[in-house]
Amino acid sequence: MLTLLTGRAAPVRAPHPLRAEAVRGFTPWAGAAVLLTAGAMLGGTADRWQGDWAATATEVHTVLLITLPLAGAAGCWQGGRERRRGTEELWGTTVRPPLTRLLTAALPVALWVAAGYFAVALLALLATWPYAQGDRPHPSLLPGDTVAMAAAALAGHVLGRAVPTRLAAPLLGVGGFLGLGTTLGDPSAAVRALSPVTSSLDELPVWWQSCAMAVWTGGLALAAVLACAARRRVTFLLPLAAALAAGTLLAQTGDGLWRPDPLARRQVCDTSVAPAICVNARYAGMLPQVREALSGITGKLEGVRNLPARWADHAGAPHAGEARLPGITPLGWSTVRGRLTDPRQFAWEAVTALENSDCPESAMTLRVLRADDAVESYLAPNTLQRQGLVPGDGPAEERRLLAARARLAGMAEQRRRDWLSAYFAARRGCRPKEIPAL
Known part of the structure; x- marks a missing residue:
């Protein structure tokens, strides 16, 4: 109607640059890379966690050892894009301020890698749900982990802008993996507390740990972004102060960040x-x-x-x-x-x-081993026969073992109960001489 009245076509609104960055080019592939990498890792170890909520949470959290360096490398590659294209000077002539230009290019990657990790975590929880035998889901680390993924991409983007080499992204990925792996075995509780990949299978994090970790990682990344591109560079001090405060809280708490799971007791x-x-x-x-x-x-x-x-x-x-x-x-x-x-x-x-496994080796005589074999064969007859546990293995010893099994199985009901009662009394008391003969 507007065209008929004015004789001119209605202006077409250009898409927002952030949207264009988010749906085109390298950015969606970064999220897909995180999704596929983390999914492949979790799928390959599904037997270890599927059906156990605590193990699922631990495995999903441990995947950060690979996905965090991957997110940093993706952000670093995106940060060096204008240098590779030779369009740095052209971008410098636009009316948008440097911070806006940086965030327009960096935020889509950060959001995509965070979304990829979050999707894998949700899929892992759904995969555990049909087989769970108790307990409840443990999603408390997920918010902090997701923020850490976005923070790694933002920090990597800043590094990609600052370091003029194509090798920056792969080197950051490898270095990040080695650095995070080192923190897992560090003897210092403070270093482990500051690492976003630290986990504990049989313990639960305190309720505020995820929030503090999000402020720690997100604050450092935001400080790097503001120091790189903000009009007033001094503004980077605010997120840096928040990050240092959260990091101090984490480091001082140390191993106290984890508490025993009451259900496990x-x-x-x-x-x-x-x-x-x-x-x-x-x-x-x-x-x-x-x-x-x-x-x-x-x-x-x-x-x-x-x-x-x-x-x-x-x-x-x-x-x-x-x-x-x-x-x-x-x-x-x-x-x-x-x-x-x-x-x-x-x-x-x-x-x-x-049987009492705490008895000294001197108590494990041939007579004890034969009695053990007969009892195990009678109580659990469908198992694989023990091999190599009785000294002097050979045809003669095998015949003795089979004869002892047959005598125990062929006893009258009451006599066998009495024999087993005497056997368990002697066995648990480490008194081999009191084990009745077979």
Whole structure:
């Protein structure tokens, strides 16, 4: 209608430069690179974290060891773009102030790499959800990690503008990886606290750690941007002061940034069998599977005395009256995606835990080893036969082992209960001479 009345076409509004930078050229590819790199790393180790909220959070956080240098390198490459094109002098003639020009080129990369990392983190949480056996998601580090990704890209952009070489980006990537890797093994608690890649599987961060880390990394990057391009360079002191304050708080707190996970100290038990079966509360959903795997053992131990009160699943050595439950963690071995990988092997390990492993080597006589073999074969018969654990292996010794197994399995019910009761009393008391003969 405007064209008909005035005879002139309506002016077409030019797209905002920030939008053009965000959807064209190198910028979207930087986000895709972060997404694919982090996704490939997490996908390759999925057996280790899928099904465990704490392990998922740790793996997603540890990916920063690669994605932070990648984000810095991407920002550095973008920062040197005008020098590579030979358009630095042309850009200097525009009416936009230097800070606006810098942010127009740097912010899209920062936002894309941060979005790529955030998307991978969300996908990892979604991948864990169907297999989680307890606990709850641990997203507390995600805000600080996302800000760190954007900060790395901004700082890299400033470096790319300042260093006149095409090698700046790859060197920054390699140097960043080596530097971050060094902080993980640094003996100083302050250095570890200031590193954005530090994590702890069995501990939770304090509630303010992510905010302080965001101010620490974001403040340093913003200070570098203002020092490089602000009309009043002194304004860089404000974000620098905020970053130093946050860094001081992190460094002084040190290892206090992490607190024990209260859920990891709890156990969920099935007391309907003897010994009782307890699993860590973080994997409470595994209890039915564990009970099923050990059902053959608990059924055969009914009426047997001198047993531990429970199989326990907690950190540290078993307490008095406990035997250690075979390890559900670390994931990727006996447990993958919420399922026991080999219930028969799990049952065999549970039987060996009923024996006292703290006895001195002098107590591990041939008679003890033969009795152990017979008990393990009777209680967990579907496991692989032990090999190379009895001195003097050979046809004659194998016949003795098979004969001992047959005698224990062929005993009358009550006699076998009495024999097992005496065996466990002697075995747990490290009294090999009191183990009854077979």
